[in-house]
Amino acid sequence: MEQRIAVLVxxxxxxTLVALFAMVARSAGEAGSAEEIAIATARWRRxxxxxxxxxxxxxxxYSLTKTPxxxxxxQPAVVISATGHQWAWEISPTAIPVGQPVEIRVTTADVxxxxxxxxxxxxxxxxxxAMPGFTNVIHHTFATxxxxxxxxxxxxxLGHHTMASQLVVNxxxxxxx
Amino acid sequence: MTPTPAPDxxxxxxxxxxxxGTSAGRGLVSAYMGxxxxxxxxxxxxxxxxxxxxxxxxxxxxxxxYQILTAHGIGxxxxxxxxxxxxxxxxxxxxxxxxxxxxxxxxxxxxxxVVLVLGSIFIGGFAAAWTFLFPLPAHSQGVWGxxxxxxxxVGVLLVGVGFLLLFxxxxxxxxxxxxxxxxxxxxxxAFGGSTAEPPPPAVVASTVxxxxxxxxxxxxxxxxxxxxxHAYSPGFAVNAxxxxxxxxxxxxxxxxxxxxxxxxxxxxxxxxFTRRPWKSSRPFLLAWSATMLMVLAVYPHHLFMDFANPTxxxxxxxxxxxxxxxxxxxxxxxxxxxxxxxxxxxxxVAAALLFVSVMGWSVGVVPAVLDGTIAINRVMHNTLxxxxxxxxxxxLGVVSMLFGFMYFLRSTTGASDGPLDKLGxxxxxxxxxxxxxxxxxxxxxxVPRRWAVHMPQWTVYDLAGSAMALLVVIGAVVFVAKFLARxxxxxx
Numbered sequence: 001m002e003q004r005i006a007v008l009v010x011x012x013x014x015x016t017l018v019a020l021f022a023m024v025a026r027s028a029g030e031a032g033s034a035e036e037i038a039i040a041t042a043r044w045r046r047x048x049x050x051x052x053x054x055x056x057x058x059x060x061x062y063s064l065t066k067t068p069x070x071x072x073x074x075q076p077a078v079v080i081s082a083t084g085h086q087w088a089w090e091i092s093p094t095a096i097p098v099g100q101p102v103e104i105r106v107t108t109a110d111v112x113x114x115x116x117x118x119x120x121x122x123x124x125x126x127x128x129x130a131m132p133g134f135t136n137v138i139h140h141t142f143a144t145x146x147x148x149x150x151x152x153x154x155x156x157x158l159g160h161h162t163m164a165s166q167l168v169v170n171x172x173x174x175x176x177x
Numbered sequence: 178m179t180p181t182p183a184p185d186x187x188x189x190x191x192x193x194x195x196x197x198g199t200s201a202g203r204g205l206v207s208a209y210m211g212x213x214x215x216x217x218x219x220x221x222x223x224x225x226x227x228x229x230x231x232x233x234x235x236x237x238x239x240x241x242x243y244q245i246l247t248a249h250g251i252g253x254x255x256x257x258x259x260x261x262x263x264x265x266x267x268x269x270x271x272x273x274x275x276x277x278x279x280x281x282x283x284x285x286x287x288x289x290x291v292v293l294v295l296g297s298i299f300i301g302g303f304a305a306a307w308t309f310l311f312p313l314p315a316h317s318q319g320v321w322g323x324x325x326x327x328x329x330x331v332g333v334l335l336v337g338v339g340f341l342l343l344f345x346x347x348x349x350x351x352x353x354x355x356x357x358x359x360x361x362x363x364x365x366x367a368f369g370g371s372t373a374e375p376p377p378p379a380v381v382a383s384t385v386x387x388x389x390x391x392x393x394x395x396x397x398x399x400x401x402x403x404x405x406x407h408a409y410s411p412g413f414a415v416n417a418x419x420x421x422x423x424x425x426x427x428x429x430x431x432x433x434x435x436x437x438x439x440x441x442x443x444x445x446x447x448x449x450f451t452r453r454p455w456k457s458s459r460p461f462l463l464a465w466s467a468t469m470l471m472v473l474a475v476y477p478h479h480l481f482m483d484f485a486n487p488t489x490x491x492x493x494x495x496x497x498x499x500x501x502x503x504x505x506x507x508x509x510x511x512x513x514x515x516x517x518x519x520x521x522x523x524x525x526v527a528a529a530l531l532f533v534s535v536m537g538w539s540v541g542v543v544p545a546v547l548d549g550t551i552a553i554n555r556v557m558h559n560t561l562x563x564x565x566x567x568x569x570x571x572x573l574g575v576v577s578m579l580f581g582f583m584y585f586l587r588s589t590t591g592a593s594d595g596p597l598d599k600l601g602x603x604x605x606x607x608x609x610x611x612x613x614x615x616x617x618x619x620x621x622x623x624v625p626r627r628w629a630v631h632m633p634q635w636t637v638y639d640l641a642g643s644a645m646a647l648l649v650v651i652g653a654v655v656f657v658a659k660f661l662a663r664x665x666x667x668x669x
Contacts, residue, residue, distance in 0.1 A: 002553045006562070007621045010544045017510075017543075018610075021536040024514045025524075032519025034453055041515035045460065049507040056499045059550075064495065066552035069488050086318050111313045112417065114482070114559050116625070122634065124556040124623040129483045132312065132417040136484035153559040153625050155306045157313060158240055158320045161628040 003123065068126065070139060076103035080167075082150070084113030084130040087159030089150055096169045098145045104138040106130045114153030117167065120146040129154060145171040202270060202277045209263030209284065210583050211664055214657040216256040217576060221653050223249040225646040231631045232639035240320060242629035243304035250307030251294060254432055255336055257571065259287055260579040261438030262343060265386065267582075268379040268445045273350035279342050286339025293332030301325025306627065308428060309333075311400065311420035315408040326408045334401045340431075341394045348387045351380065358384055362469075363462035375457040378444040385469040386434045392473075393434070397427030418485050422477075429476040436538060436570065437468075439578035443513065443531045446585045450528045451520035455512070464504035471501040481554040491551060498549025502542045510539040526598045527588055530581030533606050537573025540610075541566050544617060559627070561638070562620025568613040572649070573606065580605075580653070583660040592663050601655030608648025615642035 077100035083090040084107070096102050106115045108130040116127035117140075125148070128136040142148070152163035223245050230237035237245065266280055297303040302321040305313045314326045348358075355361040355376060361384040365371035375381075400423040406413050444455045477494035480486045513535040522528065544566035548557050557563070584598075619638035624631070631639055 002556045003621045003623070006544065006547045006553050006557060007617070009547060010617065013543045014540045017536065017540045020514065021532070021539075024518045025529075025532060027519050028451075028517045028522050028524065030519045031521040034520075037515050037518055041511055045507050045511045048511060049503060052503055052506065060496055060499055063550050063552045064492060067488070067491070068551070068555055069484060069491070086316065111316045112310050112421070116559075116623075118623060122623060124560070126555060127482055127558060131421075131483060131485060134418060134483075134485040136482075151625060154310070155243075155246075155308075155313075155627040157316070157318060158243060158304065159318075160243075161239065161625075161630045 068128070068138065074101045074139075076101050076139070078102045080104045082106045082115055082130070084108040084110070084115065084152065084156070084163070086110050086157050087152070087163040089115075089152075089163065089165035091150065091165050091167070094165070094167050096142055096167055098142055098169050098171055101139060101141045104128075104140065105135050106138065107135045108132055111156050112154045113156050113163065114151075116151050116153040118149040118151060119144070120148070127153060142169040145169045202266065202275070202280055205277060205280050205284070206263045206267045207586060207664055209259055209266075209280075210579070210586065211661060212284075212288075213256050213260035213263065213579060214583060214660050216252060217260070217579070218650070218653050218657045220249050220252045220256065221646070221650045223252075225643065225650050228639055228643040228646050230629070232636050232643045233631075234640070234643060237629070239629040240302065240304065243306070243627075244298045244302065246627060246629075247304050247306050248295065248298050251333065252291075253571070254307060254428070254435075255287070255291070257435035257439075257575050257579075258336075258340060258431065259284075260582075261435040261575065262340070264442045264578065264582045265347075265379070265383050265438040266343075268441050269347060269350075269383045272377060272380050273347075273354040275350050276346050279346040283339035283343040286335050286342070290332040290335035290337075290339070293328045293335065297321075297325045297328035297332060301328055303329045305329070308424060309401075309404060310424065311404055311415065311417060312407060314404050315411060323408050327405060330401050330405045330408070334398060334405075337394045337397055337401070340390065341398075344387045344390045344394070347383055348391065351384055351387065355380070358388060362466055363457055364466070366457070367459055367462040367466065375462060378455055378457055378461065379441045381457055381462060381465050382437050382441050382444070385465050386437050388469060389430050389472055390434050393427050393430035396423050397431070400424050400427065418483060421480060421483060422486070425479040426473075426476045429479060430472055432571075433472050436575050436578075439534075439575050439582070440509065440538075442578050442582040442585070443509075443535060446581065447513070447516055447528060447531050450522040450525075451516050452522075453516050453520060455516060458512075460508050461512070464508040468501065468504050471497045475501055475549075478549045478554075481551050482558045495549055495551050498546055502546050505542050506539055510535055525584070525588065526594045526602050527581050527584035529602055530577045530584060534574050534577035534581060537577055537609070538570045541568075541570030541574060541613075545570070556623070557620060559625060560620040561616045561624045561626050564626055565613055565616030565618075565620050568616060569610075572613065573609045576653075577606075580656045583656065587660055587663045590663060590667050592659075597655055598659060601652040601659075603652075604648045605652030605656070608645050608652060612642055612645035612649055615639075615645060 077097055080102060081092050082104055106128050113130040115130050117125050119125050126138055126140050128138050146169055148167045150165040152160055227245055229235045230242055301324060303325040351361045361376055361380055363375040363381055366375040400420055403415050448454045475494055475497035477490040478498045481491050547553050548562060615638050624635045
């Protein structure tokens, strides 16, 4: 969902800006009144500025209600411990019940790593950093059963791209060790 | 009521202030740009090699891939700084008395630092990425030694010392001319109702660059030194979260300042084509002061996925990510468009590159701001979405500004553009946009960044990226060859 929003907004606004610059570039050879253009620019600048402010305020306000930082979620059905090592994940347990809130406690034994969970379609569903001396906590509910890959998303040395593991989300609500 | 014209877009009757070749230290600036041109081309080839390797077209072993990745990253940051400093110095020296000795000292420190960094990477095997995230440099699992780590850290430190000297000198010269930094930022005109002539855009931008870079480089030096001591004495460690904050403060401010230095070329050169001088209007002054404050405080957007970082810092990072787009879109982009629109100008490659650079900066802001949204960052952080947006505003933004300035310097020697220059321009611009788009597309499907080996389902993006990168490299090689050939011809 978030990826789609990012692509849509980037494509629409990006193409609009490219078209605007192309249009002005094509008009550059014509002669025009600098005074009139200056007046129009001042008006457009005010419009763009306040227009962006009007869009930004609700977008920021709404999106800040969707941050992953809540210190406490619903009582987790499972607490998962994940520790990064150069270059492997130590995760326990790896089986998760579907539709139940889980808590993933992420840390590292050596350098910074990135703990990213990918769904069966290969899209990131959630992530956090594994940091030396800290434990970052993810609260997440897996809505779909299946095998979820865990990949490292923070460069951690030569074996960075080999640092993968998996979580299995079971259709049943039971918990395996 | 008659609306007041925006004072940064003057009438055609006003004479431009530009006079070609009046800057002191032109030879040294040319050396800055010549070195920048060569290094940019080399680092672009590095980028092409990495994409081709990910696509499976060529095979680069992971250890070599991560070395190239490290060199590409630190090299691009440093050379954007050097080229940007060349642009800034060239135009700022028209308004304040800068030291040529310091300009030379910066270049010497830069070259010495580059030798150490390249040695650490390609001889010592150092491959901790340009961000040298603590404590990775000291934890190579035997891939590189402590000597390589020390060479890299000291090399970057040396480059930083050179830039610090340069910015101390720009600060000294600005203070000598304007009395205090507030006046150099145009605060009496922006806030005090003064009707006196405000400082020119080159001075305003240079003052901001000076103010933000001195603390940034000092903080960079702190974390570089801590990492160096830790490499030799692992018992000496620092809080990893603090280290990350220090690194990203330094990195974020410095790389942004390269845009602020290079954009001075737009302010100074584009009006020579449009004959509409770029003045320091009140919105312009307010925008630069706002940018100065925001760039110092926005860096926590790099740490959204470090949940241990204070939540207030992340919230501030998101709000400022959005707010910092306003000066770019509402002031710089709008003023550039107004400066060019129906100006009667004739295009050449210098003007076109400078115009495109503002487009690149503006377009790149969009995916960057989206990535600066915590909820989106949760699924985009450290994917190829990130190099997607920064390649738009660095490759099409900063690098276009630098190449535009090089073409401007070339034109002041009487050289004109030929069909090859125009072909190079279109290859660079179209290739650059398409190249960055392949990163964005890959990021949208969660392909991670900084992976030496890609999964088969990802290589379609790598193949397209490689083809587009080849176009960019060919375009850049044309620019570099033409600039260096002209410089050589003028010397002989």
